[in-house]
Amino acid sequence: MLMNQNDLHVTATLIWYYFICQREVWLMGRQITPDQDNSNVEIGRFIQDNSYRREKKEVDLGHLKLDAMKLENGQLVVAEVKKSSRFAESARMQLAYYLKELKGKGVAARGELRFPEEKRKETVVLDEETEAELDRVERDILRIVYLDLPPEPKKVSWCRKCAYAEFCWA
Ligand code: SF4
Known part of the structure; x- marks a missing residue:
């Protein structure tokens, strides 16, 4: 099933999942929701589990919502507050994407x-290095999402909480 090219694009959420599970990138990139239709609940819980609730300091720049901003030595600093560094690479690259x-x-x-x-x-x-890595990741996300079939499932720690677990492992 090849979707309309306009439907497929890189998002901050896909950057996050790229470093956790590439099969999930395919499923989410194609907006496939699991039968039990609880993906939004699971994703919401996941994001909430891994980020502090956004407070008044949230800055909304169109589709970009950033936790806090300040000026330090004349440079703008955007901050993301996380509960743990368990998914640090995802958080790092997502922030770089912002x-x-x-x-x-x-x-x-x-x-x-x-x-x-x-x-x-x-x-x-x-x-330069981070931008080059982001470019590579964005290209690879599109490569994955354009695959006719999703990558094979691989057991990762996130599988236990993942809304697609039944789809992958039943
Ligand atoms: S259940 Fe595991 S393999 Fe399947 S999409 Fe979720 S994280 Fe990926």
Whole structure:
């Protein structure tokens, strides 16, 4: 089943899942919901489990919603607060994707991932290497979503909570 090309595009959510499960990227990229239709519930729970609830500091830039922003030494800093670093690579690349979107709007910024329960934070910068990696990931996400069939399931820790578990493993 080949979808209309306009239906397939990279999103911040797909960047997040790319580093967790490429089969889920295919399923979500094609907007396939599981039979029990609880994917939104599961995805919502997942995002809530892994991020602090957004507070007043949330900044809405069209489709971009960022947790907090501040100016530091004349540079804009956007922050994402996470409950744990368990999916740090997903969080890092998702934040880098936001920085790239901002750059596309003419705004240079750096990112800050905060893990308050682990008492640490991490800086994310959109350097040449990160931008090249993002370009590669975006191309690979499109390659995956355009596959006729989803990648074979592979057991990952997220499978236990995943809304597609029955589809993959029943
Ligand atoms: S159940 Fe596991 S393999 Fe299947 S989509 Fe979810 S995370 Fe991927």
